Amino acid sequence: MVASPADIERAAQLRRELEGHDHAYYVLDAPTVPDAEYDRLFRELEALERTRPELLSSDSPTQRVGGKAMPGLVPVRHAVPMLSIRTETDTTSGGVAAFDTRVRNALELGPDGAPVEYLGELKFDGLAISLRYENGVLVRAATRGDGETGEDVTHNVRTIRQIPLKLHGKAPPLIEVRGEIYMRRDAFEQLNARQLDAGEKVFVNPRNAAAGAVRQLDPRIAAKRPLSFFAYGFGETAGWDLPATQGEMLDALARFGIPVCEHRVVALGPGALVAFHDRIADMRDSLPYDIDGVVYKVNRFDLQRRLGFVTREPRWAVAHKYPAQEEITQLLDIWISVGRTGALTPIARLKPVFVGGVTVTNATLHNEDEIARKGVLICDQVIVRRAGDVIPEVVGPVVERRTGGERPFVMPGTCPICGSHAQKQSDEAVTRCTGGLFCPAQRKQALLHFAGRRAMDIEGLGDKLVDQLVEGGIVRTPADVYKLGLVKLANLPRMADKSAANLLAAIEKSRHTTLARFIFALGIRNVGEATAKDLARYFGSLDTLMDADVERLQQVPDVGPIVAQSIAGFFAEAHNREVIEQLRAAGVTWEEGAPAVPASGAASGKTFVLTGTLPTLGRDDAKELIESHGGKVSGSVSKKTDYVVAGADAGSKLAKAEALGLAILDEDGLRRVLQNGA
Ligand code: 5U1
Numbered sequence: 001m002v003a004s005p006a007d008i009e010r011a012a013q014l015r016r017e018l019e020g021h022d023h024a025y026y027v028l029d030a031p032t033v034p035d036a037e038y039d040r041l042f043r044e045l046e047a048l049e050r051t052r053p054e055l056l057s058s059d060s061p062t063q064r065v066g067g068k069a070m071p072g073l074v075p076v077r078h079a080v081p082m083l084s085i086r087t088e089t090d091t092t093s094g095g096v097a098a099f100d101t102r103v104r105n106a107l108e109l110g111p112d113g114a115p116v117e118y119l120g121e122l123k124f125d126g127l128a129i130s131l132r133y134e135n136g137v138l139v140r141a142a143t144r145g146d147g148e149t150g151e152d153v154t155h156n157v158r159t160i161r162q163i164p165l166k167l168h169g170k171a172p173p174l175i176e177v178r179g180e181i182y183m184r185r186d187a188f189e190q191l192n193a194r195q196l197d198a199g200e201k202v203f204v205n206p207r208n209a210a211a212g213a214v215r216q217l218d219p220r221i222a223a224k225r226p227l228s229f230f231a232y233g234f235g236e237t238a239g240w241d242l243p244a245t246q247g248e249m250l251d252a253l254a255r256f257g258i259p260v261c262e263h264r265v266v267a268l269g270p271g272a273l274v275a276f277h278d279r280i281a282d283m284r285d286s287l288p289y290d291i292d293g294v295v296y297k298v299n300r301f302d303l304q305r306r307l308g309f310v311t312r313e314p315r316w317a318v319a320h321k322y323p324a325q326e327e328i329t330q331l332l333d334i335w336i337s338v339g340r341t342g343a344l345t346p347i348a349r350l351k352p353v354f355v356g357g358v359t360v361t362n363a364t365l366h367n368e369d370e371i372a373r374k375g376v377l378i379c380d381q382v383i384v385r386r387a388g389d390v391i392p393e394v395v396g397p398v399v400e401r402r403t404g405g406e407r408p409f410v411m412p413g414t415c416p417i418c419g420s421h422a423q424k425q426s427d428e429a430v431t432r433c434t435g436g437l438f439c440p441a442q443r444k445q446a447l448l449h450f451a452g453r454r455a456m457d458i459e460g461l462g463d464k465l466v467d468q469l470v471e472g473g474i475v476r477t478p479a480d481v482y483k484l485g486l487v488k489l490a491n492l493p494r495m496a497d498k499s500a501a502n503l504l505a506a507i508e509k510s511r512h513t514t515l516a517r518f519i520f521a522l523g524i525r526n527v528g529e530a531t532a533k534d535l536a537r538y539f540g541s542l543d544t545l546m547d548a549d550v551e552r553l554q555q556v557p558d559v560g561p562i563v564a565q566s567i568a569g570f571f572a573e574a575h576n577r578e579v580i581e582q583l584r585a586a587g588v589t590w591e592e593g594a595p596a597v598p599a600s601g602a603a604s605g606k607t608f609v610l611t612g613t614l615p616t617l618g619r620d621d622a623k624e625l626i627e628s629h630g631g632k633v634s635g636s637v638s639k640k641t642d643y644v645v646a647g648a649d650a651g652s653k654l655a656k657a658e659a660l661g662l663a664i665l666d667e668d669g670l671r672r673v674l675q676n677g678a
Contacts (some may be wrong), residue, residue, distance in 0.1 A: 009049050014045040015060060015252060015658075018045065019061060029559050033383075035326070036324030055193075074151065074152040076151065078149065078150060081311065085295060085318065099270070100116065104116065104306065106307050116268075116298060117267070118269075119265070120272075121294065121295045121384055122294060123319050125205075127155070127214055130150065131176065133175050133176075135174075138154075138165045143632075155219040156214050157181070157214065158224075160222075160228070160260050162228050165258070169255055172239045172241075174239065175234060176235030176237065177253060178231055178234060181228070182228055182230070182584060183206040183210040185226055187225070188205075191225055204383070204396060213222070230259055234249065244300060245303070246297050246298075246299050247266055249301075254668070274305075280294050281529075289474040294320050294321065294552055295318070297316060326355065326383055326395065327355040330382070331376065332349045334349065334365065341432070342415075343432055347362035347365065348362065353384055355386045360386055362392070377406035378409055380398070380402065381394055381397065381398040383395040388436075419577065423433050424670045434569045438579055444467065444470050446522075447478060448462070449521070451510075457517070472492070478579065478583060479579055479583045479586050482507060511589065512588075512590070513590050514590055515536040515542060515591055516529075517532070521535055526621045527566065527567060531559065534558055539556075540558040540592060541592040541593075542592065549568060550565060553568060582601075602630065603674055606631045607633075608630050608644070608645055613656065615645040616646070625674065628671075629674045637662070642663065645670045647666070
């Protein structure tokens with residue numbers, strides 16, 4: 001077939017693109033496309049050149065395996081070239097059968113003879129390396145480069161603890177060990193966390209982090225990145241009594257102290273290879289390192305020699321890849337999901353893309369800071385990653401593919417679900433809806449919290465019932481709880497008359513409560529039970545609290561700027577005030593008064609620790625009593641504790657109090673202290 005002008009143009013375009021990606025990957029250590037995309041372009045160019053040979057030129061990227069040398073690293077010529085491995089494009093069991101057929105045909109075994117013995121290995125996602133040992137001593141480590149000439153990276157490889165500087169046992173005069181340097185996933189996570197802390201760039205995946213480390217000029221950088229190594233072959237050797245098979249060769253390397261992977265199998269025939277492929281696919285996500293497939297090799301070296309090579313790929317080996325875990329697609333838009341706690345999460349809407357074995361249309365972007373850190377714009381072409389069952393994520397933009405039509409994301413100022421004001425607190429990356437009492441997304445959470453034992457204490461209003469009431473549209477805000485009647489409740493599925501009556505009684509009982517419980521029940525972010533009590537004591541009435549500004553709020557003991565901001569934000573939201581009015585209108589009341597405890601309360605400023613069982617006071621009652629006299633209750637004994645109140649079966653807290661010589665009270669003693677002053 002003769003090449004058309006369109007073919008010539010396409011081949012030139014593919015070469016330009018591949019050269020650009022090669023430069024970004026090998027020289028800049030900053031890849032611009034995922035492997036799967038690169039492979040597709042590469043294969044398209046290969047196919048064009050195969051069908052229209054006049055397009056083939058010696059400078060085509062298809063004529064070179066690997067990449068250019070990094071400026072500054074010294075070139076090393078490999079005495080035995082570092083070959084690449086053929087990737088089987090048919091990813092089904094048919095691909096394995098095709099490999100077996102090719103092997104049998106080349107060995108003239110015929111279809112019915114004994115099965116060929118193969119070795120199944122893992123295909124590690126790292127950087128190929130050749131380690132040269134002379135008289136057992138590591139003298140040089142080189143990258144693969146273009147297969148003929150690599151780069152001298154001995155200075156960095158010496159920092160890898162897993163690689164012996166001296167071989168164990170009786171080493172041959174010369175052996176070159178070949179394998180892959182990789183970074184474990186946990187090491188990668190830790191490295192990225194450190195990079196983030198230091199305000200430095202994070203790496204897109206463990207392979208890039210490993211490759212970048214090995215190809216540094218300064219070994220101190222490599223030394224800071226924990227790298228690992230697995231051997232899978234050998235290059236030049238002298239005086240080595242070569243074992244008979246690939247499997248025995250790996251065992252021999254292991255005896256020299258070289259790491260080899262335990263996941264390998266001797267497989268008789270293609271069926272056993274398929275079983276190995278499937279078993280490894282199942283465990284892929286639980287391995288501590290990334291693999292991108294499995295490798296099948298004819299096990300016997302004499303057969304390998306008979307099979308030989310085609311160009312730079314041996315006929316005796318093939319790689320069978322798993323579905324790519326990274327792909328490129330367009331980020332069409334960013335929408336906001338509102339969680340049960342009011343967190344606004346930006347979600348990328350993606351042009352559907354097949355990645356990690358499924359079609360992905362949405363991926364989380366976590367929060368505003370994360371979007372800024374990744375530098376993602378709406379309409380960008382982005383790399384999407386989906387590994388195992390982990391939710392898909394946007395790794396980053398492909399900046400080179402920008403057209404100018406991209407736009408930045410702006411976090412909305414209001415909740416997209418309920419229209420309430422959205423607030424980002426200074427200590428958090430997350431933006432939250434402030435309409436906690438009103439927002440449909442937060443309804444279930446808000447109701448469960450409101451009805452909780454330490455809040456309004458509505459016994460019987462639990463998870464399942466809240467689900468039914470909210471999903472049936474019967475209850476939208478806590479105020480609706482007080483409008484429930486027997487008929488409505490008894491009509492709910494699985495609700496007996498007796499349970500409905502009990503629930504109504506519990507609702508009725510909750511109608512009158514304390515100010516502290518009511519404040520806590522509102523579910524204001526960062527306002528726990530203790531803060532609610534402090535607020536109730538300090539302000540005495542809900543209206544005064546609702547009108548307090550951030551400065552005033554910070555005068556309450558233990559209320560800092562973040563808590564104050566939460567409270568002010570909550571009451572500034574008109575939707576929340578409406579619900580509070582509805583609660584009042586529904587007859588919910590709470591005890592109000594002047595600030596209950598003056599600064600000179602009998603126990604003011606004193607810290608108490610409760611331990612054991614008191615004769616009449618329950619733990620909560622004792623706590624409330626102490627707090628109503630201005631004291632604080634702490635969970636642990638320290639030198640700062642003023643009193644330890646000990647009841648029956650008091651444990652280690654009492655022992656510690658005695659050891660520290662603290663004042664120890666029984667229940668009567670506590671009452672005396674609270675009455676007469678501490
Ligand atoms: N496990 C393994 N990975 N891997 C990669 N073996 C192996 N062999 C390779 C490559 C490139 O090449 C030889 C077949 C030459």
